[in-house]
Amino acid sequence: MPNEQLPDASDSLGEPKSELIDLSPQLRNQRLLEPMNQLHATRNFHQDEAGEPLFDGLDTHYLCMATLNFMMEGSAVGAGYSMADVHSYVSSLISRIRPEKTSSACAKAADVVIGCLSNKAENYKEFEFTYFHAPTLQTLVYRFRLVTLEPDLDDVYRYRPSPEGYLLLIGMLNVDVEDQQILMEKMLQILIERGRFEQAAEFAKRAMVLSIEHRQHIHGQITQAIRAPGTVRWTTDIKPRLDDSRQHVKARQEEEGRLLMAIRNKIGEVENIKSKLELSSLHDLLSKAGNVRARLQLEVSSAEGRFIEAQTAAFRARKSSGIPDLETHLLPQAMIRPGAQLAVAAEELIVSLFPAVFPKTPDLSNLLSILLERRQLTKDADDDEDDDEIEPFQVWPDPFPDQLVVKISQWLSAKFEENRSWRIDELIDAGANEGFSAIEQQCIAFCLYRSFPDSESEFENHHAVLDGEYETWVVRGDNLRFDVKTKV
């Protein structure tokens, strides 16, 4: 048992043993770089339109980390950068590093880098690696994403680093995971300090986004209350949220007042027209954020009344089956069941949802109409094909080249001139005796089967009939006997 020979760290050093010798988490975290390592290893396979290596003179690790960093920056100051934002950033970064590259090559390289981070090669599934987990002495599977692509409130898809993506970035910076939040705040501060008005505007935008999110959250709570009044408890579920909202609105309004005052003073102080314009637009932005908060205040103040209305509507006589609610009980409970078990019940559950329908009869006229139907590809059309990449059609080489077939046919014709009956096994034996190779013996069978129907037969004076089965070391199957045709 090799394990028994490990020094007992807890005894010798007085420290917890697992802390010292469990390297598993580090091993696991090291796997986070694996996707980038794979891109690095395969970088020379990527070519631009001119056939030149796409990543010639480019450090793929740097590009991936810079892209991840850009995504982190986007999620710190807003809801994240859109797909187009990220693509144009990476493309311009490549163009800055290698100005001689064409814009299409830069765009293609950017596609590859973003694809690497989001696991495009595996159809955007999670990355999957194994690592050794020392405490349990097992090799475990580690699944993770580096980035997430999710819609914001306006359903615009935006990239953000996943928790593992952050871990990777923070690992590069030698900062503890626990300090992630502090890091984000620091970054935000630095961003604000770098450029005054521009960054202040970003901050104001973020505050507005927060306000919108907050308003949306309250709106969601009210909608939930109307949809299912029985599932929401006013005192525990909604009231604390509304109190938070009131505090949020109050704090923001105070800060907004101070900021607006400061901006107005600043506009009077600065002489540069550009700065005046920037300050003026910042003033407008803050006023807009104020409008969002005003709507939030309205929603908060009317929430109680709307909830009571919804609750009143919920009081009614009902037939109760006693089955728990779908959204809060049945669906979550079904989801935690092992997938293998759920798969057994899945078909019955799906089928039970569908009504009785006329059976699909394979009728000849239906079949013809289906065959003649011109299919239209619509955007939402469901198709059995997935969104996978198109694979080239594989061409299998012909096992019996024309030359071989001609040679064997000539040999067979000579045999058939003997004016006697022949069976396949006899002819294969004859071929073997004459030193034919395995493929040539198989070709004998091929040529003879081809001549089974009289219309296709190469041997006009013979007629083929079935005659049991045969087996040789190269081929086996139904035996054919070629009898001499009797002339009428």
Add this chain to the structure above:
Amino acid sequence: MDNQNSAAARLIYRALNLSATPANDVEYRELLARYRASPELQQVLAQIAEGMELMVLDVSERGLIIAPARKESRFSIRLGDLRKNLSEDQRVALALSFLAICAVFYPTTALIEDDSRFPMPATLAMFRDTLTGLSGRMNALEDSDDYSREELRPGWSYIHSLPTSIPQADRASPNSIEGLVRMALNYLIEYGLVNNVGPQDEGEAVEYTATHRLRIQLRERTLPRLFDYVRSGATA
């Protein structure tokens, strides 16, 4: 009696036609009125339905809802009718997508059982977010992502492993959560369980509404089955 037989058969024929509604079919309306008034017709129809391996789920002014009596009935759809070659994981994910759509329309049993209340219209984003939200919450509650035995991996973990959407994907495919939800919605629309009402204003998302048929199918068939399944897991 012959008249009753013919009326019962005609009513079953109407009920099997997913696009027929009493609102725009005078004969259907009359047959329904007769059915509700005549215990004899009800009996005859039940006998014919039984012989054809069908069962009456609900009768109202909105129509007669009948369902296959057994999974093997000739009138029952098969999973292969919807989509062929689904892997085990994809089958689970599709079933959960159907259930998530139903949960958005009918979050509570009380709403399903109260015919006087109607579910609110919903958007594709709401269905998608229900699935991602639930799987995300379950993942956050999970101590570790390590399952030494793959067959113990819970159903939500496959959903969690899927991307929310695939960039530039036009077709509904089981490779993303949004694709799965779109697939499920397309089937529900095809079989008259959900209607697509289009966007209210330009730029707004397409809205979907649940039909009466979905409420009945869910109430009479899917929900009791799901409850039995969940309960059997709890006691196992």
